[in-house]
Amino acid sequence: MVTRLNGALRRCCVAWLAAASLALPAAVAAQERFITMASTTSTEQSGLFPHLLPAFRAATGIDVHVVAVGTGQALDIGRRGDADLLFVHDRAAEEKFVAEGWGLRRRDVMYNDFVLIGPKSDPAAVKGKDIVAALGKLAGATAIFVSRGDNSGTHAAELRYWKSAGIDAPAARLAHYQSCGCGMGPALNIASSSNAYVLADRGTWLNFKNRGELTVLVEGDSRLFNQYGVIVVNPARHPHVKVALAQAFADWVVAPAGQAVIASYKIGGEQLFFPDATPQSPRLDAHQSRASSPRPEAG
Amino acid sequence: MATAAPAEPVALITLRDATVSFGDVCAVRGANVSVHAGEAIAVVGANGSGKTTLLRLLHGAVAHGGVRSIASSAMRQAMVFQRPFLLHLSVLNNLRLALWLGARRLSVDERRARAAEALQRVGLFDLRHRPARSLSGGEQQRLALARGWAIRPDILFLDEPTANLDPSAKKEVESLLASFAADGMTLVMSTHNLGQAKRLATRIIYMDGGRIDLDLPTAEFFSIHSGRRADLFLKGDLSWSLD
Amino acid sequence: MSAVAVSIATAFRLIVGGDPVLLRTVALSFAVSGTACLIAAAFGLVAGAWLAIAIFPGRRVVLLALDTLLALPSVVVGLVVYLALSRSGPLGSWGILFTPAAMVIAQTILVVPVVAALARQVVADALRDGGDQLRSMGAGPLLGAMLLLLHERWAVVTLLLIAFGRAVSEVGAVMIVGGNIDGVTRVMTTAIALETSKGDLPLALALGLVLLAVVALVNVLIAFIPRGRGLAVAELR
Numbered sequence: 001m002v003t004r005l006n007g008a009l010r011r012c013c014v015a016w017l018a019a020a021s022l023a024l025p026a027a028v029a030a031q032e033r034f035i036t037m038a039s040t041t042s043t044e045q046s047g048l049f050p051h052l053l054p055a056f057r058a059a060t061g062i063d064v065h066v067v068a069v070g071t072g073q074a075l076d077i078g079r080r081g082d083a084d085l086l087f088v089h090d091r092a093a094e095e096k097f098v099a100e101g102w103g104l105r106r107r108d109v110m111y112n113d114f115v116l117i118g119p120k121s122d123p124a125a126v127k128g129k130d131i132v133a134a135l136g137k138l139a140g141a142t143a144i145f146v147s148r149g150d151n152s153g154t155h156a157a158e159l160r161y162w163k164s165a166g167i168d169a170p171a172a173r174l175a176h177y178q179s180c181g182c183g184m185g186p187a188l189n190i191a192s193s194s195n196a197y198v199l200a201d202r203g204t205w206l207n208f209k210n211r212g213e214l215t216v217l218v219e220g221d222s223r224l225f226n227q228y229g230v231i232v233v234n235p236a237r238h239p240h241v242k243v244a245l246a247q248a249f250a251d252w253v254v255a256p257a258g259q260a261v262i263a264s265y266k267i268g269g270e271q272l273f274f275p276d277a278t279p280q281s282p283r284l285d286a287h288q289s290r291a292s293s294p295r296p297e298a299g
Numbered sequence: 300m301a302t303a304a305p306a307e308p309v310a311l312i313t314l315r316d317a318t319v320s321f322g323d324v325c326a327v328r329g330a331n332v333s334v335h336a337g338e339a340i341a342v343v344g345a346n347g348s349g350k351t352t353l354l355r356l357l358h359g360a361v362a363h364g365g366v367r368s369i370a371s372s373a374m375r376q377a378m379v380f381q382r383p384f385l386l387h388l389s390v391l392n393n394l395r396l397a398l399w400l401g402a403r404r405l406s407v408d409e410r411r412a413r414a415a416e417a418l419q420r421v422g423l424f425d426l427r428h429r430p431a432r433s434l435s436g437g438e439q440q441r442l443a444l445a446r447g448w449a450i451r452p453d454i455l456f457l458d459e460p461t462a463n464l465d466p467s468a469k470k471e472v473e474s475l476l477a478s479f480a481a482d483g484m485t486l487v488m489s490t491h492n493l494g495q496a497k498r499l500a501t502r503i504i505y506m507d508g509g510r511i512d513l514d515l516p517t518a519e520f521f522s523i524h525s526g527r528r529a530d531l532f533l534k535g536d537l538s539w540s541l542d
Numbered sequence: 543m544s545a546v547a548v549s550i551a552t553a554f555r556l557i558v559g560g561d562p563v564l565l566r567t568v569a570l571s572f573a574v575s576g577t578a579c580l581i582a583a584a585f586g587l588v589a590g591a592w593l594a595i596a597i598f599p600g601r602r603v604v605l606l607a608l609d610t611l612l613a614l615p616s617v618v619v620g621l622v623v624y625l626a627l628s629r630s631g632p633l634g635s636w637g638i639l640f641t642p643a644a645m646v647i648a649q650t651i652l653v654v655p656v657v658a659a660l661a662r663q664v665v666a667d668a669l670r671d672g673g674d675q676l677r678s679m680g681a682g683p684l685l686g687a688m689l690l691l692l693h694e695r696w697a698v699v700t701l702l703l704i705a706f707g708r709a710v711s712e713v714g715a716v717m718i719v720g721g722n723i724d725g726v727t728r729v730m731t732t733a734i735a736l737e738t739s740k741g742d743l744p745l746a747l748a749l750g751l752v753l754l755a756v757v758a759l760v761n762v763l764i765a766f767i768p769r770g771r772g773l774a775v776a777e778l779r
Binding site for chain 1: 568569572573576580628629630631634637639640721722723724726736738739740741742743
Binding site: 383387396400 | 671
C-alpha cells in the first residue's frame with residue numbers, strides 16, 4: 001500500500017521536476033545581464049519588441065524584460081523603482097516624471113500615429129483629415145464612442161482632442177461616451193461588437209484581428225502623431241537601478257543603429273513607427289565603455 | 300473455567316468515588332475499584348449500564364470526578380475496541396505504526412521483530428501485506444489484539460471485543476485472550492456475554508445504572524444465591540451463552 | 543461558431559506542433575503553480591490538521607476568517623504581494639518582483655487557505671471515526687490528526703488537485719507580480735489574457751484549450767495510480 005503510494009509520489013515528483021527544468025532555462029537566463037523596462041500595452045501589442053529587442057541583444061548582450069502596462073502604471077512602476085527605464089508615449093507626463101526627479105533626461109525615440117476608428121457606415125459623418133472637427137461632430141451625434149479611460153497615453157491624447165473640440169469632460173457631458181478602463185485591444189473589441197467609434201494607435205489597429213465593420217475614418221492630422229520617449233530611472237532616487245545597462249539601451253535606441261531597426265518594422269508592408277531621435281552629443285561607442293565607466297549625467 | 304489468579308497485592312489502577320458525567324447524564328457514579336496485576340476482569344451489565352465508560356475511566360481516557368491513581372506513570376496500557384480503527388495501510392504497517400506510537404523506545408529492528416512476532420501469535424502473518432481494511436471482521440479484531448499485545452502492555456483493555464463476530468471468530472479471539480491471560484497479562488474486558496465472562500475472567504464486576512453492583516471472584520459470582528442470579532437473568536439483563 | 547472550430551483546430555495544431563515557446567509557457571505555468579501547491583501543502587496541511595484539533599478562545603473567528611479567505615480574489619493577492627515586493631515596499635531589497643519567485647509567493651498565499659480549510663474538514667470527519675483509538679494508541683492530538691491525513695491520503699490528493707486548479711487557472715496575481723514578461727514570467731493564463739486584449743480571440747481560446755488539455759492529462763495520470771482502499775471524492779465534503 002505504502003510502497004505503491006511511494007511509486008506514484010515518485011512519478012509526480014519526476015514530472016514536476018521535468019516541468020521545472022523546462023522552465024529553468026528561462027529562470028537562468030533571467031540571471032544574466034538584463035534590464036527591466038516599463039512600457040505600454042499598445043507598444044507591446046504593436047509587436048515592436050520582438051523585432052527591436054533581439055537586435056539590441058545582439059549588439060550588447062543585454063536582455064530587456066518588458067513589463068507592459070498602461071502609461072499611468074508604467075510611470076508608477078518607474079517611480080517605485082521597479083523598472084530600470086521607461087518607454088512610453090505621453091510627453092507631458094514624462095516631462096513631469098523627469099522634473100520631479102524620478103528620471104534622468106527624456107529623449108525622443110519615435111512616433112506613430114493615432115487613427116479614429118469607426119463603422120464603415122460612418123453614421124456621424126466624421127471621415128476626413130481633421131480629428132478635432134471629427135470629435136466635434138461625434139459630440140453632437142448619437143453614435144457610441146468607446147474610450148480606454150485608463151490613464152494611458154492614448155487616453156490622455158484622446159482627452160486633449162476632446163478639449164480642443166471644446167468638450168472638457170466627455171465622460172460627464174456625452175451620453176453615448178463609454179469608458180471601459182481597459183487596454184487598446186479590449187477597447188477595440190468593444191467598439192467592434194457595438195459598431196462604435198474609438199481612438200486607437202495605428203500599431204494596435206494593424207495587429208487587431210477582430211475588426212468586424214470597423215475601418216479607419218480619420219488619419220494624417222499632425223495632431224494625431226504619438227511621440228515616444230525613453231527615460232532612464234534616476235539612480236539618485238533608486239540606487240539599485242541598473243543605470244549603465246539601461247543607459248546602454250537608451251543610447252542605442254536613439255542612435256542610427258536602433259533607429260534603423262525601428263524604421264524597418266513593418267506590418268503588412270506598412271511602416272508603423274517613425275524614428276525621430278534628435279542627434280545629441282554623439283555617444284555611439286560600443287557598449288563596452290558604457291558598462292565600465294559611470295556616465296556623467298546631463299540635466 | 301479460568302484458573303483463579305494468585306492474589307496480587309500490587310494495585311495497578313485504583314478508583315475512589317470516581318464519577319463520569321456527560322452533560323446531564325451520569326454514566327458512572329461512585330466507582331470504587333482496583334485492578335491488580337495478573338487479574339482477568341470482566342465487566343458485565345446491560346447496555347447503558349456504564350461498562351464502556353468504566354473501562355475508559357480505568358484506561359484514563361475520560362474526564363472524571365473523584366480519584367484515579369495508578370501504580371506508575373510508566374505503566375503501558377492498550378485498548379481493543381468493539382470496532383477496531385484500522386488505517387488504510389497494510390496489516391503489517393498498521394502494526395508497525397502502533398508499535399511506533401506505543402513503544403517508541405525500541406529500535407527499528409526491534410519493532411520489526413515484535414511486529415512479526417505479534418502477527419505470528421494471532422495467526423495473521425501470512426496476511427501481513429494485505430490492506431488491513433480488506434480483512435474479515437474476525438481477522439481485523441485479531442489484528443487489533445496483535446496491536447495491543449505487541450507493545451507488551453501492563454494492562455489490556457477490551458471493550459466488547461467479540462460483540463460483532465461470528466461464533467468461530469469469537470472462539471479464535473477468546474482463545475487468544477485466554478493465552479494472554481495465561482501468560483500473566485492483566486486483562487480488563489467488558490462483555491454482555493456471561494458465558495464468555497465465565498470462561499475468561501478471574502473476577503467479575505456487575506454494573507447497573509452506572510453503579511458497581513457486584514464485584515466478586517468468578518467462582519463466587521456464579522455460586523452466590525442462585526436467586527440473585529436468577530433475578531438478573533429474569534430481568535433479561537444478561538445473555539446466557541450456551542457454549 | 544466557426545471561431546470555436548478555428549480555435550479547436552489551432553489548439554490541436556499547437557499541441558501536435560510542439561512549438562518551443564508554447565512548451566516553455568506551459569512548463570512555467572506548471573512549475574509556478576506546482577511549486578506554490580507544494581509549499582501550500584506543507585503549511586496548509588499542518589495548519590488544517592491543527593485547526594481540527596486545537597481548542598482556543600477565538601477559534602470560531604479563525605475558522606470564519608479561513609473560510610472567507612477561500613474567496614480571496616487573486617488580483618487582490620497580487621496587489622498586496624506587489625506592494626510588498628516592490629522596491630519601494632518593505633521587501634524590495636529581495637529584488638524578486640517580476641520574477642517567477644514572486645509569482646510562486648503570490649499563488650502560495652492564494653492557495654494555502656484552500657488547502658487548510660479542506661484539510662481541516664477531512665481531519666474533523668476522520669477524527670469521528672478514529673480519534674479516540676489513535677489517542678488510546680499513544681498518539682498526541684496533532685500527531686493523530688496528521689496520521690488521519692495519511693489515512694485519508696486520497697482525499698488529500700483530491701484537495702491538492704483542487705488547490706493546483708485554483709493556482710494554474712488564476713491570472714490576476716501572476717499578471718501583477720510577474721508582469722507578463724515574454725520569456726520570463728509569461729504563463730498560460732497571462733498569455734491568454736494578452737492574446738485576448740490583442741483581439742486574437744481564436745488563439746486565446748486555443749491556448750485555453752491547450753491548458754485544459756494538459757491539466758486533463760495530469761488528472762488522467764493521477765487517476766491511474768492504483769487506489770486500493772481509496773475513498774470516493776464524494777466523501778470529501
